[in-house]
Amino acid sequence: MNRKRFVNRGFTLVELLVVIAIIGTLVGLLLPAVQAAREAARRTSCGNNLKQLGQAMHNHLESKRYFPARYTMHANYSWMLLALPYLEEQRIYDQTDYALIPSMLSDIRLWWTSSPQGSQGTRYNALGCNTNGSTSNQNAIKRMRASVFICPSSPISSVTRNCTDSVTGHLDPSYSGVAGASDAAFRTVTPAAPDRCGGAVGTDDGTCTNGIFFGPTFRSTRPSDYTEVGRRPQQVADGLSKVIAIGEQSSFGWAPDGSGGVVQCRCRASGCFGWAHGGPGDGASRAANSTIVARPLGTLECSRPLIGSTRPNPVVSNLDVTAAFRSAHGTGAQFTWGDGSVSWIEEGIDFTLYQRLAIVDTATVKGYSR
Numbered sequence: 001m002n003r004k005r006f007v008n009r010g011f012t013l014v015e016l017l018v019v020i021a022i023i024g025t026l027v028g029l030l031l032p033a034v035q036a037a038r039e040a041a042r043r044t045s046c047g048n049n050l051k052q053l054g055q056a057m058h059n060h061l062e063s064k065r066y067f068p069a070r071y072t073m074h075a076n077y078s079w080m081l082l083a084l085p086y087l088e089e090q091r092i093y094d095q096t097d098y099a100l101i102p103s104m105l106s107d108i109r110l111w112w113t114s115s116p117q118g119s120q121g122t123r124y125n126a127l128g129c130n131t132n133g134s135t136s137n138q139n140a141i142k143r144m145r146a147s148v149f150i151c152p153s154s155p156i157s158s159v160t161r162n163c164t165d166s167v168t169g170h171l172d173p174s175y176s177g178v179a180g181a182s183d184a185a186f187r188t189v190t191p192a193a194p195d196r197c198g199g200a201v202g203t204d205d206g207t208c209t210n211g212i213f214f215g216p217t218f219r220s221t222r223p224s225d226y227t228e229v230g231r232r233p234q235q236v237a238d239g240l241s242k243v244i245a246i247g248e249q250s251s252f253g254w255a256p257d258g259s260g261g262v263v264q265c266r267c268r269a270s271g272c273f274g275w276a277h278g279g280p281g282d283g284a285s286r287a288a289n290s291t292i293v294a295r296p297l298g299t300l301e302c303s304r305p306l307i308g309s310t311r312p313n314p315v316v317s318n319l320d321v322t323a324a325f326r327s328a329h330g331t332g333a334q335f336t337w338g339d340g341s342v343s344w345i346e347e348g349i350d351f352t353l354y355q356r357l358a359i360v361d362t363a364t365v366k367g368y369s370r
Contacts, residue, residue, distance in 0.1 A: 039153065039329070042151075042152040042153040042329075043153065043329045043334075045152050046151040046152060046153060046174075046248070046250070046329065046334060047334050047342050049147075049148045049149070049150070049151065049174075049175070050175065050246060050248075050334055050335070050336040050342045051336070051340070051341075051342050052087065052148050053083065053087075053148065053149075053175065053246050053336055054245065054246065054336035054337070054339075054340035054341070054342065055086070055340055056083040056086035056087050057083065057086075057245065057246075057336075057340065058340050059086040060082065060083060060086050061233065063086075064229075064230075065232065066229050066230045066231060066232045067212060067213070067230040067231045067232075067233075068082035068083055068213075068230050069082065069213075069214075069215040069216035069217075069228045069229065069230035070177065070179060070213040070214050070215050070216070070230070070290050071215075071216070071288075071289075071290075072216060072228050073216060073228060076277060077096070077276055077277070078177075078275065078276060078277055078288055078289035078290070079177055079213055079230070079289065079290070080149065080173065080275050080276070080289055081093065081096060081275075081276055082230075084144075084146075087146060087148055089144070089146055092140050092143065092144050092146075095139070095140035096140050096141065096276075141170060141274070141276045142169055142170060144171050144275060144276070145158075145171060146171070149171060149173040149174065149175060149275060150171075150173065150174050151174035151175070151248060151250035151327075151328060153250060153328040153329055154174045154250040154251065154328050155251065155252060155328060156172065156174070156250070156251075156252060156266055156268075157172065158171060158172060159171060159172055159274075160172035160266070160270065160272060160273075160274050160317060170273070170274025170275065170276065171274055171275045172266065172268065172270050172274055172275070173268075173270055173274075173275045173289065174248060174249060174250040174268075175246055175247065175248060175249065175250075176246065176247060176249050176268065176269035176270070176289055176290060176291040176325070177211075177212070177213035177245065177246055177269075177289060177290040177291070178211045178212060178213060178243075178244050178245055178246065178247060178290070178291060178293065178335075178358050179197070179206065179208040179211045179213055179214065179290040179291055179292050179321070179358075180196065180197040180208040180209065180210040180211030180214065180292060180293070180358055180359055180360075181197055181208075181210070181211070181292065181293040181294065181354075181355035181356070181358040181359055182195055182197050182198060182294065182355065183195045183196055183197065183198075183210065183359070185352050185355035185356050185359065185362070186352075186356055186359065186362040186363075186364050187362075196208065196209045196210040197209065197210050197211070197292055197359075200294075200322075201294045201295060201303070201322050202302070202303030202304060202320055202322060203292075203303075203320070203321060203322060205321070206288075206290065206292070206321045208290075208292050210359045210360060210361065211243075211290075211292075211358055211359065211360065212231050212236065212243055212244075212245040212338050212360060213230070213231070213245070213290045214230070214231055215228065215229065215230050215231065216228035216229055216230060217229050231360070233338075235360060235361070236338055236360040236361070237360060237361040237363060238359070238360060238361060238362055238363070238364075238366065239338075240337065240338030240339040241337055241338065241339040241341065242337075242338075242357070242366055242368075243337065243338040243357060243358070243359070243360050244335045244336070244337055244338075244345075244357050244358055245335070245336050245337060245338050246335065246336040247291070247325035247333050247334070247335045247336070248325055248326065248327045248328075248329075248333040248334050248335075249267070249268045249269060249291070249323065249324075249325055249326060250326070250327050250328040250329070250333075251300075251326050251327060251328040252264050252265070252266070252267070252300075253265050253266070253267025253299075253300040253301060253302050253323065253324070253326070254267070254300055254301060254302075255267065255301065255302050255303060255304070255305035255318055255320075256303070256305070257305070263305060265302055265305050265317070265318055266317050266318065267300070267301075267302035267318055267320070267323040267324070268317075268318070268323060269288055269289050269290055269291045269321060269323060270288055270289050270317075271288050271306075271317055271318060271319050271320075272306055272317035272318075272319070273288050275289065277289070288321075290321070291321060291322065291323065291324075291325065292321050292322045293322075293325075293354060293355050293357075293358040294322040295322055295323075295324040296324065296347070296351050296354070297324060297325055297326070297332065297333060297345060297346075297347050297349055297354055298324060298325075298326045298327075298331060298332065298333070298347035299324035299326065300324075300326065301324075302318050302320045302322075302323040302324070303318065303320045303322075304318050304319040304320045305317070305318045306318060306319065331346065331347045331348075332344055332345050332346040332347050333345060338360075345357075349368075353366060353367065353368060
């Protein structure tokens with residue numbers, strides 16, 4: 001009887017190379033799709049952050065009958081601190097000096113170690129540039145790490161150095177409130193009807209009163225009732241769904257380095273102060289964590305970089321309240337609107353229309369379809 005012999009043979013080198021080539025081709029085809037899916041998920045997460053910030057604005061409105069003020073006069077905190085109780089961060093809020101102070105007349109030792117009647121440079125020594133204020137306050141500011149303030153696609157570190165170059169680890173938000181834009185976008189500016197937001201491009205002067213984030217104003221002149229009031233919905237004459245309130249600053253920009261070159265820069269409204277600082281400070285009308293729309297959407301350039309010998313790229317910060325909104329997700333940016341909704345605006349938007357979207361009372365047909 002004939003017996004057949006079965007010989008086990010392995011792969012030849014050619015066959016192995018063919019298999020490897022096929023696997024490599026499949027990986028090459030699938031990897032971009034996986035990366036695109038991950039970026040789509042990060043973009044969605046970023047949009048959800050903006051949605052939560054918009055919801056916090058409206059929860060504040062339901063509780064107080066006005067939106068958070070752009071900054072607080074006593075202690076100079078930003079609107080982000082006022083939103084904390086509505087972002088499930090009540091514990092951090094309760095530990096800050098702002099929550100412990102009942103009136104503006106009692107705000108001693110929040111930003112300074114000397115008397116509040118000391119020199120202006122001492123009185124307005126911005127939080128994040130020193131270790132003044134109570135221990136509880138400083139610890140709370142440094143511990144705040146709410147992911148709702150950080151875009152997951154942003155290549156920028158989520159913490160910032162302070163103005164004196166020492167690393168403090170203050171959260172550096174990827175988002176900024178909209179302070180407004182020049183009235184020249186919709187009317188003639190005259191001495192009799194001056195511009196409510198006339199800061200030049202590149203300024204650190206945050207004076208602007210025609211956006212959703214403005215103020216504060218005071219409910220009463222009585223010292224016992226210095227309640228700081230933000231924008232009320234009835235003041236948004238163009239309608240909450242027609243005015244942008246919060247936008248992205250999630251990608252790097254660049255700034256002149258003072259010697260004919262450029263330096264990579266955060267180019268954010270938070271400047272070197274981090275999430276807590278609101279302004280004004282150092283005797284000027286600076287306001288952090290809110291942006292004047294004076295540059296086209298997506299502009300990478302900003303001004304007033306803070307460049308020091310111990311501040312290597314890419315941690316350079318800036319003092320420029322007109323640093324543009326821009327996104328790590330593409331050519332445009334996501335925005336929260338006054339009604340709490342979120343949508344994407346492309347970079348190609350007409351600049352005048354874009355500025356009008358930042359103003360609450362243009363009384364014009366803005367003609368923008370989301």
